[in-house]
Amino acid sequence: MSDRPSAPVPPRLQEWEQRTEVPLFLAALVFLTGYAVRVLAPHDEGTVRDLALALVCATWLLFAVDYGVRLRLSGLGRHFVRAHWLDTVVLVLPLLRPLRIVQVYTAVQKRRERPRLSLYARVMAYASLTAVLLGVSAALAVYHQEHDAPGASIRTFGDSVWWACATLTTVGYGDAVPVTPLGRLIAALLMACGLALLGAVTGSFSSWLVQVFAREGEQRPPGSAP
Structure with a gap:
């Protein structure tokens, strides 16, 4: 990033x-x-x-x-x-x-000879920490905009945290949704970040599994790249 x-x-x-x-x-x-x-x-x-x-x-x-x-x-x-x-x-x-977390880690690693974590572990660590920080930030911002808006379904900070978790994981239950323009803009940004983070973690985990199967001499999962 x-x-x-x-x-x-x-x-x-x-x-x-x-x-x-x-x-x-x-x-x-x-x-x-x-x-x-x-x-x-x-x-x-x-x-x-x-x-x-x-x-x-x-x-x-x-x-x-x-x-x-x-x-x-x-x-x-x-x-x-x-x-x-x-x-x-x-x-x-x-x-x-929090989107700058990769650059923070890179700055720290430049002071050392080699990374302490493998590539796959770094991707999942980046994604996990970024998801937590972005989720908290989005929950606070949406609660700030929504809790006293007419017709809002997000009335408490707990509602906002639940909404942020559902949005980041791309589940989208629909029981808590923003109604203000700024709240919906924040939701759109969080959806985009959630898809990107989920893709990064899924791709990294899949690649790691393929590497493990190859190392153990087992047959690769169907549809995986050679």
């Missing part, structure tokens, strides 16, 4: 990314925590909600500063936005920052 251009990455930009990816991922978790408190705290808890909003704004400012620094170090100028479209989307919609 890389958004790197084909040109080599400037050394200063590469060094900056290796140093900041993990701290910024932790900042993303802080952002998600602050957003959760802001959304779920009772309305009479004004001080708590204000502190959560300040935390959200402060962490988003870190993301904006990081984006500006990388734009400058890349030397791409206005072409940076197109070449690094995922970074641009994540800056505008910080709740999608």
Whole structure:
């Protein structure tokens, strides 16, 4: 899920990314925590909600500063936005920052000689962690939009979590559905992410099974590639 251009990455930009990816991922978790408190705290808890909003704004400012620094170090100028479209989307919609988990892991692995996990284990770990973080983010965002909307079927955060699980797994029971335009947009994005993650995990697991069968000298499953 890389958004790197084909040109080599400037050394200063590469060094900056290796140093900041993990701290910024932790900042993303802080952002998600602050957003959760802001959304779920009772309305009479004004001080708590204000502190959560300040935390959200402060962490988003870190993301904006990081984006500006990388734009400058890349030397791409206005072409940076197109070449690094995922970074641009994540800056505008910080709740999608879990999509950068692959780049976080890559930055960590560059400090070591070899990955600690196999390719198949890495794919499933990426997909699992991304699914959890995206599911929580989507549940919070949809609950924020839906819980007091007229005719809404998502009234509690528990309803929203149930909806997020059904949507990510592409089950779609239909007992809880967004009714607001923004809620439906979030649902569409989560459906797309759910299909991509499910495909990645299924493909990786199938490939691993085929490899195991081949190694043990057993006949491959029908329809598998030679």
